[in-house]
Amino acid sequence: MRAQKITIQAKFGCQLITNIVSKVLFMNKNLNEKTGLCVLYSRPLPNLREENTTSIRRAISLTFNENADSTVLTDMKTAVEALSPDCYEAASVYMGPSLLIPFYKGSFVLGTWQGIYLCNWGQQSGDVELIIIPHAATERDLFTVVFKPPHSGVYNISNLIINEIKNTFSKRNLEKENENTGLLFVKTEHTSASLTVNGPTGTEGFSPHNLNIALDELVPEKWSGSLFKHTSEGPDDMPGHVKSSLIGATALVPLCWFDSDLSADNNLKKTNIYFCEHSNIFLLRNDKYY
Structure with missing residues (x-):
């Protein structure tokens, strides 16, 4: 258009x-x-x-x-x-x-x-x-996945998304060859959380724990006591807003990253979608994926 x-x-x-x-x-x-x-x-x-x-x-x-x-x-x-x-x-x-x-x-x-x-x-x-x-x-699927992180941190949500994709394709009776064409757009609707695409976890892979530590060092909670005015929702809230904007609230990935039967055990050994919860105040997230 x-x-x-x-x-x-x-x-x-x-x-x-x-x-x-x-x-x-x-x-x-x-x-x-x-x-x-x-x-x-x-x-x-x-x-x-x-x-x-x-x-x-x-x-x-x-x-x-x-x-x-x-x-x-x-x-x-x-x-x-x-x-x-x-x-x-x-x-x-x-x-x-x-x-x-x-x-x-x-x-x-x-x-x-x-x-x-x-x-x-x-x-x-x-x-x-x-x-x-x-x-x-003319055709675009919109669905909501509810994710409850136990506390702030970085979480692999790939399986949640894959299961919803499977259900979507099943309901629409799409042909197998159409399952890995196109794009998956992922967005969180919350302003103290973010999304990132990264590799697998493991001794030589991506470390969610290390990312969380790095973000805490980059935007420390102590700023809430010295720099920020938005402090009514806790010392980690405004740092969470900043981290959300630094990483971003969206992710865009090709469906061909998922293998032909959309199994998390195969293709996503190399790439995963991670949900980053930056605040302990609100721990019920309703995230939408397109």
């Missing part, structure tokens, strides 16, 4: 743009009965420039995070400044300039408290162009 472009003023820091993007996208009434993915891309326009130079300050990024408490917006800016003092280019790399956003029958599929952030790390306001590209499909 045709791309749409809009220009908005990006203030220094983070701002919610969910309603702006939604309004523009769903002006196309043809999307009201469709399911698909929207590609959202951001780029700074020439008035976002450093003084006395001709280079554009490329310090714009997009992410999902909490839409309810404005202190999360300001704390996200504070965290990124602490991670990369005096280096706004690094800040834009952490989250990236684009997002994939699922939609279903005229609405984005987001969690109750989840919104779309536009982040300007360039230390000055200016115009940003948003490019909105919808990809709709």
Whole structure:
């Protein structure tokens, strides 16, 4: 479908743009009965420039995070400044300039408290162009998997997803050769959790424990006592929001990674999908996969 472009003023820091993007996208009434993915891309326009130079300050990024408490917006800016003092280019790399956003029958599929952030790390306001590209499909399966982590940590959820894929193909009576074509889009609807794709666990493989330790060192809980204002939900909550944006709330994987009978025991010895729970406050997650 045709791309749409809009220009908005990006203030220094983070701002919610969910309603702006939604309004523009769903002006196309043809999307009201469709399911698909929207590609959202951001780029700074020439008035976002450093003084006395001709280079554009490329310090714009997009992410999902909490839409309810404005202190999360300001704390996200504070965290990124602490991670990369005096280096706004690094800040834009952490989250990236684009997002994939699922939609279903005229609405984005987001969690109750989840919104779309536009982040300007360039230390000055200016115009940003948003490019909105919808990809709709006549057939697209949407399903929900409920996962209850016992505590914060990194968990392999590949088997949960594989079982749901099996059920989906069985219900639709799809031919075997169609099972490993196409893409699987995975998204968590919670703002203190994230998703990552990585290798198998083991002595020489991926270590969920080590990833958890590294993230705790990168965004420590002690920041809740010194840097953050969003602290009412516990010392690990705002660090959890930051970790969620650093890793990302989505994963996109080819179905051909799963073998022909979608068995976790074979193909996924090399690649797995991991759910990262960064907070001990809310331990019931309802995650949607597309």
